[in-house]
Amino acid sequence: MRIEHPFDTLLPITTEIWQLSEAELLADAAAVSHDIQLLEARRIALVADIDTRVSREKLGFPGPAGWLTSTTLLTPSKATKIVALARGLKNFPDIADAVNTGVMSVDHAALILTFAETPPKNLPQEGRDIARTAMITAATGPGARTDKIREAITKLEDTYGSDKPPPEDTDRNELFASKMLNQRLCLKADFDAVTAEKLFTALSPLTEPRPAADGTPDERSPARRRADAFGQILDHYLATKDRPTEGGERPHINLHIRLQDLHSLSGQNSDDITDDETTRAAAESDNADPADPVDIDAGNPIHSDPIRSDPTESDAANELETDSAAGPSQDRGAYRDLFGDGTTVGWLPWMGPLSRNTSRQLACDCVLTAIVMDENGNPLNLARTARTVTAKQKRALTARDHGCAFPGCGKPAAWTEGHHISMPLS
Known part of the structure; x- marks a missing residue:
């Protein structure tokens, strides 16, 4: 050559x-x-x-x-x-x-x-x-x-x-998803007419301008409204029960973050927070009597004699895991080498680092599993899984609000998530 x-x-x-x-x-x-x-x-x-x-x-x-x-x-x-x-x-x-x-x-x-x-x-x-x-x-x-x-x-x-005809040829269909250097995602697609019609039909009712409660016009651009609508469609799909499984589980976002980092936005670790607190919350959720009332703001069952685990001290790092779906493994070891063990961000298997503020927002309504880790990042103990917004609390929220409580939103209850006024981890 x-x-x-x-x-x-x-x-x-x-x-x-x-x-x-x-x-x-x-x-x-x-x-x-x-x-x-x-x-x-x-x-x-x-x-x-x-x-x-x-x-x-x-x-x-x-x-x-x-x-x-x-x-x-x-x-x-x-x-x-x-x-x-x-x-x-x-x-x-x-x-x-x-x-x-x-x-x-x-x-x-x-x-x-x-x-x-x-x-x-x-x-x-x-x-x-x-x-x-x-x-x-x-x-x-x-x-x-x-x-x-x-x-x-x-x-x-x-x-x-x-x-x-070219508009109907499904052999030409392509969808490119490229991860950008700034941790964002760029999509490029080429769809046949029928697939495109499905997409526009799904997006259309969600892309209408939504004025504020005081009548202020929706200032979002059409492109921004389409992006927001696409996110809502993904939320709705991931919330359904009849979707395919991956790795034996239904796919959903998987977020890893240290308990100290999720708890403290100031970046200071709280030594009095141990895995037993999360384990106790899981035990309360798992052992709740269906007849017990539920605290609608905190999401905890109200017992006359709450179930508690004996607290133990642990120097191990705590990692919270929203119920996970398998994704391509990122080189988190290199990330830890660069930033050290005291990182103050979450971690997504597909997209990598995620800010603590967004991590806390996701943790507000999630399936939570506490994992005790040693100083080398090896798991030592796995606590029981619990929802931060229980099914009983979600039903109570639906009965009270009949859908999204944000002014001017109007989403049905099935399309909403529960969010704590005060984070239960704080």
């Missing part, structure tokens, strides 16, 4: 940028951009050989993507894209040659490679070769434009694609 060598056209690196003339600035910026393209091509070629020649034992990972992520500054998604290009370009040397000589960008190569690997169903082989050659030509040089390449691909797919 021939790859042009970079750095042949660069000015000496010792030259300070402020010393360059206008012509040198322009020339050097263009040369650097060209060399970056060549370096990207070389990295792809190296990864291709790593993928086939380096053993898994030597690599220390199941594949090159994990190794790239752990040894470079590349994100997992970027590393995965590089590995996919490295594997795909082996089957299409014409695309690889355009990348290796620096006349076509890696992004355009990925676009054409996707078309080449999954061409329209009814496009004959000779037509595929002609189309690929035409796209490579269109993607060559500084004048190449992504929209032109996409337009050509769309026309070919419309002409030679599935027998179904």
Whole structure:
């Protein structure tokens, strides 16, 4: 595989940028951009050989993507894209040659490679070769434009694609969910007409502007209202009982946080809080007599002789776990190494760190399990699970409020959560 060598056209690196003339600035910026393209091509070629020649034992990972992520500054998604290009370009040397000589960008190569690997169903082989050659030509040089390449691909797919009309072709459906560097999530979707109709139908009644109780107009943008509505749909789905299971349990948010951090917003640990308090709350909930009245504000059954466990002292860290669903494991060990054991944030298996304020909000109405941990983070004892808003309390809230009590909201009771005026953990 021939790859042009970079750095042949660069000015000496010792030259300070402020010393360059206008012509040198322009020339050097263009040369650097060209060399970056060549370096990207070389990295792809190296990864291709790593993928086939380096053993898994030597690599220390199941594949090159994990190794790239752990040894470079590349994100997992970027590393995965590089590995996919490295594997795909082996089957299409014409695309690889355009990348290796620096006349076509890696992004355009990925676009054409996707078309080449999954061409329209009814496009004959000779037509595929002609189309690929035409796209490579269109993607060559500084004048190449992504929209032109996409337009050509769309026309070919419309002409030679599935027998179904494009709006009804479910084979085209895609949903991308990319975790951002700022711990947010970016969604990108391409749905068929029927799936899109379902989405709009579900969103429509939830995206209407909701004026405040005093008549103040809803200041949320349409995009914000759609995002809020999508969150409500997820809440409603996760609250239903007939959803599929994962890992033997119905899926739900799984939050881990130290008891001290959840209890104290000032960041100071409370030494008088032990696992026995949470265990006692669980025991009271588990052993509540159905005839016992319930404290609607605190959520605890009212006993004439409350059940209590003998308190014991423990130096172990306490971790609260809302009833969990399996998710991809994050490297929390590295996180602890960076911030130490006294972290003051929660932890979500999918998204990572979560502020204590939001953690407390989630803990207000959750299924709570207390776990006693040693100084190395190993679990020593698992307490019984209890709800912070019991079923009896939820029924009482529904009877009193008939739905959301927030002014101007109007959500039905099934779409609401209980929230404590004073957190039971405080």
